Amino acid sequence: xxxxxxxxHDAVCGAAQxxxxxxxxxxxxxxxxxxxxxxxxxxxxxACGPAPRAPAPPPGGPPGTSIDRPAxxxxxxxxxxxxxxxxxxxxxGHDELRPVTRTARDWYGExxxxxxxxxxxxxxxxxxxxxxxxxxxxxxxxxxxDKDITVKNFEITIRVLGGLLSGYQLTGDxxxxxxxxxxxxxxxxxxxxxxxxxxxxxNLRTGQVSGAKTNPAEIGTLLLELGALSKLxxxxxxxxxxRRALVALYARRSPxxxxxxxxxxxxxxxxxxxxxxxxxxxxxYEYLLKASILFGxxxxxxxxxxxxxxxxxxxxxxxxxxxxxxxxxxTTGRRTATEFGALHAFLPGVLVLGGDVARARxxxxxxxxxxxxxxxxxxxxxxxxxxxxxxxxxxxxxxxxSAWYLRRATGDPAYLAMGQVFLDxxxxxxRTDDGFTVLTSVETMAxxxxxxxxxxxxxxxYLYLIFAPDDAIDLDRVVLTTEAHPLRRTW
Ligand code: DMJ
Numbered sequence: 001x002x003x004x005x006x007x008x009h010d011a012v013c014g015a016a017q018x019x020x021x022x023x024x025x026x027x028x029x030x031x032x033x034x035x036x037x038x039x040x041x042x043x044x045x046x047a048c049g050p051a052p053r054a055p056a057p058p059p060g061g062p063p064g065t066s067i068d069r070p071a072x073x074x075x076x077x078x079x080x081x082x083x084x085x086x087x088x089x090x091x092x093g094h095d096e097l098r099p100v101t102r103t104a105r106d107w108y109g110e111x112x113x114x115x116x117x118x119x120x121x122x123x124x125x126x127x128x129x130x131x132x133x134x135x136x137x138x139x140x141x142x143x144x145x146d147k148d149i150t151v152k153n154f155e156i157t158i159r160v161l162g163g164l165l166s167g168y169q170l171t172g173d174x175x176x177x178x179x180x181x182x183x184x185x186x187x188x189x190x191x192x193x194x195x196x197x198x199x200x201x202x203n204l205r206t207g208q209v210s211g212a213k214t215n216p217a218e219i220g221t222l223l224l225e226l227g228a229l230s231k232l233x234x235x236x237x238x239x240x241x242x243r244r245a246l247v248a249l250y251a252r253r254s255p256x257x258x259x260x261x262x263x264x265x266x267x268x269x270x271x272x273x274x275x276x277x278x279x280x281x282x283x284x285y286e287y288l289l290k291a292s293i294l295f296g297x298x299x300x301x302x303x304x305x306x307x308x309x310x311x312x313x314x315x316x317x318x319x320x321x322x323x324x325x326x327x328x329x330x331t332t333g334r335r336t337a338t339e340f341g342a343l344h345a346f347l348p349g350v351l352v353l354g355g356d357v358a359r360a361r362x363x364x365x366x367x368x369x370x371x372x373x374x375x376x377x378x379x380x381x382x383x384x385x386x387x388x389x390x391x392x393x394x395x396x397x398x399x400x401x402s403a404w405y406l407r408r409a410t411g412d413p414a415y416l417a418m419g420q421v422f423l424d425x426x427x428x429x430x431r432t433d434d435g436f437t438v439l440t441s442v443e444t445m446a447x448x449x450x451x452x453x454x455x456x457x458x459x460x461x462y463l464y465l466i467f468a469p470d471d472a473i474d475l476d477r478v479v480l481t482t483e484a485h486p487l488r489r490t491w
Pocket of ligand 1: 398
């Protein structure tokens, strides 16, 4: 059994984690390197701007060239291992860990094992075999969706359904697919609106739905998971419902080709015309492109191209020589705000996947400026003034995800250097004795008390991928969901 799990794992993930491995403390060397890195990256950022300058090459080569990738892989793996252990010690069987108080959080009063399910594929990919086996055994033995709880369809789809599906593909454990099928069936009532666009909430036992006013991300970020569920179970209904909802949303775009921030799924009317690429809209665009790739769906590909052209035309904004994507009215195109944040930082990665590496590089350089304002990323800034509008950092992965796509696409070692800056900042500001915790302010570095499941599923996974060999993920066959769950095309 073990051998076949390893073989499957290698097929998806390659052998990256096995060639990692030089443990041991390199602290002093690291501090010296970090000081140099900050300066190098500053020069590199300038070089990414529209008016190219030619900074003198820093002594010792461009940023990132001296980074010891296997050692960085080992550092990330060690952080995943200790974070998982903290979960097992203080929150075993619950949804999430509160690392400061060493207590557990259940989203809906009773657990649906959000952290173990979300983290399973990261444990497998990074070769934490015993930890992965423990997570899988817990899920197999205890997870049940027959609960009288009303859940958020979007969150449960991306974290739990996605985690079960990638876990199934990586381990071959048929119980995980059974659980995914059961969950998918319980979520299906959300699509019963007059427009076919999903309600926001559903009761897992009764099928009672609620939340007619919802947003593009919650409507449009379901197709990778439900489509893969269809392919793996042979039940087309999941794919068809999710695709119909995505197309219904696209059909309600404005004449400019933009979508707003809030829509009523019963009337089909927009409630908020505010258009941007941040939270509430972001992954709708991501799934147009990624679903077209995973399912070879040319119509969705055309929808993505039309959408990104509208984003580039109306949302993109230049400020002090840098590229940003702000807010506009979806109907008039009038600019309504110049805010950008941690969630917007998914866009460079998706632009890379869509083939626009030049724009992606410029936008990631802007994201990195945002990170560097306080040495770790604020949730929202105003890019005109560079003032912080929302100071929290809930351990988000998006800027790291984009750095990985760019490192892969360009081979530029500056993205390795960026990855090191990200990891060092996380360790310096967000690590506790028992896992990592959210920051409530990057201005004061005040800490909250939560290790969100996506920190293991996404933040650490993308950090690992930045330093791992390219064959860690076979992007010709694998698409990563918005929660970083790798779905492999076997159809
Ligand atoms: C994750 O749960 C997903 O990436 C989602 O699409 C939005 N953001 C969080 C992490 O920031």
